[in-house]
Amino acid sequence: MKQIVLFFLFFLFTSQTAYAEFDIQFAIDQAKAGDSIHIPAGRYQGNFIVKKPIKLYGQKGTELYAQNDEPVLKIEHATNVSIENLRITAKNKGIVANEMVNLELRAIELKDIQVGIHIQRSRHIRILENKIIGNYSHFAEKGNGIAVFKSEDVAIEHNTIKQVQDGIYVEEVKRVDVQRNKVTNSRYGTHFMYSNGVKVLFNTYLQNVTGLMVMMTTNLEISSNTISTHNGFNSYGLMMYDTQEAMVRKNSFLHNRVGVALQKSSVIQIQENRFQMNQTALEGTKVDERSTIMENQFTGNILTARSDNQGLRLMHNFYDDYTGLDVAGDGFGDVPYVAVSSFGQWMVRQPVYQFFVASPSVVILTSLDQQINNTERNLLVDSEPKLMSNMKKTELSLNSKQLVIGLVVTICSLWLWRRGTRV
Amino acid sequence: MTRWITMLILCGVILVGCGEKAYHPREINSETDVCKVCNMSIVHNEYAGQIVLKNGDYEIFDDIGCLMDYLKLNGDGEVGAAYIKNKATNQWMDVYKAIYVYNKNYWTPMNYGVIAFATKDEVQHWMNDEGEGQLLAYHELLTLNWGIHE
Numbered sequence: 001m002k003q004i005v006l007f008f009l010f011f012l013f014t015s016q017t018a019y020a021e022f023d024i025q026f027a028i029d030q031a032k033a034g035d036s037i038h039i040p041a042g043r044y045q046g047n048f049i050v051k052k053p054i055k056l057y058g059q060k061g062t063e064l065y066a067q068n069d070e071p072v073l074k075i076e077h078a079t080n081v082s083i084e085n086l087r088i089t090a091k092n093k094g095i096v097a098n099e100m101v102n103l104e105l106r107a108i109e110l111k112d113i114q115v116g117i118h119i120q121r122s123r124h125i126r127i128l129e130n131k132i133i134g135n136y137s138h139f140a141e142k143g144n145g146i147a148v149f150k151s152e153d154v155a156i157e158h159n160t161i162k163q164v165q166d167g168i169y170v171e172e173v174k175r176v177d178v179q180r181n182k183v184t185n186s187r188y189g190t191h192f193m194y195s196n197g198v199k200v201l202f203n204t205y206l207q208n209v210t211g212l213m214v215m216m217t218t219n220l221e222i223s224s225n226t227i228s229t230h231n232g233f234n235s236y237g238l239m240m241y242d243t244q245e246a247m248v249r250k251n252s253f254l255h256n257r258v259g260v261a262l263q264k265s266s267v268i269q270i271q272e273n274r275f276q277m278n279q280t281a282l283e284g285t286k287v288d289e290r291s292t293i294m295e296n297q298f299t300g301n302i303l304t305a306r307s308d309n310q311g312l313r314l315m316h317n318f319y320d321d322y323t324g325l326d327v328a329g330d331g332f333g334d335v336p337y338v339a340v341s342s343f344g345q346w347m348v349r350q351p352v353y354q355f356f357v358a359s360p361s362v363v364i365l366t367s368l369d370q371q372i373n374n375t376e377r378n379l380l381v382d383s384e385p386k387l388m389s390n391m392k393k394t395e396l397s398l399n400s401k402q403l404v405i406g407l408v409v410t411i412c413s414l415w416l417w418r419r420g421t422r423v
Numbered sequence: 424m425t426r427w428i429t430m431l432i433l434c435g436v437i438l439v440g441c442g443e444k445a446y447h448p449r450e451i452n453s454e455t456d457v458c459k460v461c462n463m464s465i466v467h468n469e470y471a472g473q474i475v476l477k478n479g480d481y482e483i484f485d486d487i488g489c490l491m492d493y494l495k496l497n498g499d500g501e502v503g504a505a506y507i508k509n510k511a512t513n514q515w516m517d518v519y520k521a522i523y524v525y526n527k528n529y530w531t532p533m534n535y536g537v538i539a540f541a542t543k544d545e546v547q548h549w550m551n552d553e554g555e556g557q558l559l560a561y562h563e564l565l566t567l568n569w570g571i572h573e
Contacts, residue, residue, distance in 0.1 A: 140453035140466040165466060171534065172571065187464060194534060194571050209464060216571075234457045234464060241461050263462065 024048055024064070028056075039086075048073050053080035063087040071096040071118075075103060083108065093118055093143070094132075097125070105130060115143030116164065125154045134164035139187040139209070144169040148176070156181060166191040167208070170198070178203060188213040189227075192220075200225060205237075211256070212238040220246040228254040231279070233354075236261045240268065247271070253278060257354070259301070262287045262312075269294070276300050279357060280344065284312040293317060295386070302357050305380050306344030314339065314382035326387045337385035341369050446475035446504035448515040451483065460489035467532050472507040472518065479503075488535035488569045490518065495565075510538045511545040519561045522546055526556035527571070534571050537564070 025048055027037045033053045041061035047070040050056070064086060066072045071093040075081055079101040087109045088094045094110040097103055100122040109131045110116040116132035119125055125148065132145040145161035147169040148154050154176040161167040167183030168190040170176055175197040182204040183189035189205030191213045192198055198220040205211035211227035213236075214220065220243065227237040237256035240246065243265045252274045253259035259278040262268055266288035273296045275281035281301040282293060285308045292313045298304050299320040305312055316332070324333035343362050346353050356362050451473075456465045459482040465471050472490035474482045478501070484490040487507055494502070505518035521539040524546050529536045537559070540546045550556055559567065 138453065140464075140468075187466065213463070215461060215463070233455050234462070236462075239462060261462075 028052075028054065034080075047071065050075045050081055050083075051078050053078055055082040055084070056086070057084050058086040060085075061087075063089065065089040066091065074098075075100060082106070087111070089113065097122055100125065104128065113143075115147065116145045116161070118144075118147050118149075119151055119154070120149040122148075122151045123153055125151060127154070127156045127159065129158045130160075132159065132161045132164065134162070134186075136163065139165045144191075145183070145186070147171075148173050155179070162186065166213075167205075169193075170195050177201070182206070183208060191215075192217045199223075204228075205230070209234065210236045210239055214238070214240045214243050214246070216242045218244045220248075222246065222248045223250050225251045226254070227251060227256065227259075230256045232257065237278070239263070240265050243268065248273060252276070253281070258283050262291065266290060268292075271295055273297070274299075275304075279303065279354065280306060282312065283307065284310070286310060287312055289313065303341055303344045305339040306341065307380055309379070311379040314380060316384055316386050317382055318386040318388070319382070322385050322387070324385065331387055332384040333387055337382040339380040339382070341366055343369075444477075444503065446477075448473055448475065448504075448506040449481055456483045458485040458489050459483060460492050461485065461533065463532060469508050469510050469513050470531050470538070472505070473515075474505045475503045476501050477503045486531050486533040486535055487518075487523070487537050487539060487564070488531070488533050491564050491567075491569065507539040509541045509545070510549065511540055514541075516541050521561065523559040523561070523564060524549065524556035525559055525567070526554055529553060529556065535569055536571075537567070 022040050024039060024044055025046065028048065028050055031037055031052065031054045036055040036057060039056065039058045039062045041059045043063045043065060045065055045067065047066050048064065062085065064072050065088065069092040072088050072090045073095045076098040081100065082104045084106045089111050090113045093115040094113045095105065095117045097119045098121060102124045103122060104126040105117060106128045107130065111133050112135050117127060127146055134142050134145065142165050144166045145164040145168060146156055146159065150172045152174045154173055156168055157177065157179045159181045161181065162184045164186045166188040167186045168178055168181065170191065171193045173195045176195060177199045178190055180202045184206045185208065187209045189208045189211045190200065193215045195217045196219050198217060200212065200222045201224055203225045205225065205227045207229045209230065209232055211230050212222065222238065230237055235257040237253040237259045238248065239261045241263045245267045248260065248268065248270045250272050254276045256278045259275045259281045260270060261283040264286045268287065268291040270293045275296060275298045277300040280303040281298050282305040287310060292315055294315045295317060297318045304319060305314065319337050322333055322337045324335040326332060327334055343365055451465050451468050451471050453464060453466050457463060458465065463485045465483060465485050470486055472484040472487055474490065474493065476482065482493060484493065490505065490507065506515040507518045507521055509516050521541065522543060523537050523539055525537045527536045529538055531538065538549065540549065546558065
């Protein structure tokens with residue numbers, strides 16, 4: 001029995017071993033500009049500060065942690081700093097960077113933190129391949145995964161973030177690239193405020209309150225993202241409030257309460273996106289006339305579009321519930337598609353009505369709308385709805401190997417069958 | 424006797440009907456409450472505001488700037504009462520009686536930089552920690568240039 005206890009104690013103590021002889025802060029203080037510091041594997045407690053151009057590398061199993069409310073790692077007033085391959089756990093903030101130029105944070109795992117990475121007043125920042133996992137409390141009680149304030153030229157790429165308030169929060173930033181990140185189970189996947197020159201490409205947002213929240217931001221490109229399963233009471237796939245000059249292209253909006261919502265926005269181009277199985281695909285209030293919804297594919301949505309009396313400009317989209325014909329053969333329906341729905345307009349004013357979607361009375365009302373609104377020509381009307389979806393045509397091709405195997409099996413089966421019937 | 428009792432009940436009902444309707448603030452639910460103006464969910468309760476309409480409906484706001492935007496668009500004809508959170512105590516207080524302090528560098532959910540307090544002591548305490556700001560009364564919010572300032 002004693003031997004078994006000692007056996008387990010051995011593993012307990014060896015797993016907790018910290019390389020106490022390696023003093024990280026001392027190594028940082030002694031380092032010259034441009035030096036690289038390699039931190040041996042182990043657990044290191046403390047609040048570390050970097051104020052000079054150095055590179056910090058961890059080994060597999062290097063972990064920094066703090067038991068107070070101060071950040072584990074503070075980086076400030078320096079240029080050319082690189083931090084790589086660390087694991088950080090903290091009660092409050094993991095990494096805080098202030099007034100930096102050329103900072104790279106790569107392959108850092110931040111776990112059970114309140115705020116993962118907090119950057120402010122900095123330029124040329126690269127946040128790459130990090131993994132950030134918040135705690136299990138409500139999103140109102142925790143901070144953001146990556147937060148960047150008042151900065152310029154920021155790249156946030158290949159990060160995996162979950163269980164935080166906003167996965168990526170960007171405020172007053174000029175030129176920011178958010179690419180190939182995955183954010184799940186948070187309040188907003190990515191949240192932009194007062195920013196300019198934004199690119200959001202190839203990201204995956206899944207099961208957050210809202211996938212992408214864009215507020216008071218100009219000059220955006222939002223392309224090739226997958227935004228799925230945001231279906232809470234106030235959820236949106238993409239919500240744009242007071243936003244100008246945006247191109248939203250080739251994204252997939254799937255299973256959201258509202259796929260895309262535009263509010264008080266202008267010069268927004270929504271093109272070649274896939275809206276599938278959303279409760280409402282598109283919602284618009286106070287959207288200007290220069291904004292267009294073109295060449296998108298709407299399939300399996302309960303409601304295609306709803307708007308205030310300013311409407312939305314729909315052009316050349318494919319709608320799976322369009323019942324018109326193409327006698328002219330030009331690929332477009334001969335009669336306009338009318339997306340107006342009385343119930344949809346009511347839902348804009350009273351979101352609580354969403355609970356009656358697809359109820360028998362609403363279905364009858366929508367059918368009546370489709371009959372009556374055929375005369376509608378101004379609001380939520382696509383005068384040239386596309387009849388063919390953008391699905392790729394597959395050429396007829398023969399696989400010779402499979403054909404030969406298939407023929408041999410068939411002939412053998414026939415032979416066996418005939419032999420069986422003779423006997 | 425029965426006539427007197429009937430008269431008394433009638434008078435009671437009439438008096439209750441004539442009494443001024445009270446509009447009480449309600450607690451914020453971060454799970455379901457979103458700002459009426461900007462749609463952001465309310466996660467920073469200490470900056471939140473709310474309007475109780477005369478019909479008993481509540482409109483919730485994440486920032487005093489959004490509340491003022493709502494009043495600018497809709498007027499205050501249907502407003503029964505309006506409340507804003509005291510940043511110092513996190514308690515609701517009357518929007519019209521609060522003391523406001525503005526500094527472009529104060530962080531608020533919409534970054535408008537205006538924060539509400541109940542007393543001047545609370546304002547002073549805030550400014551000692553967070554930097555000087557411009558004191559404003561409610562009527563000055565009506566003409567304030569809302570938005571972030573470079």
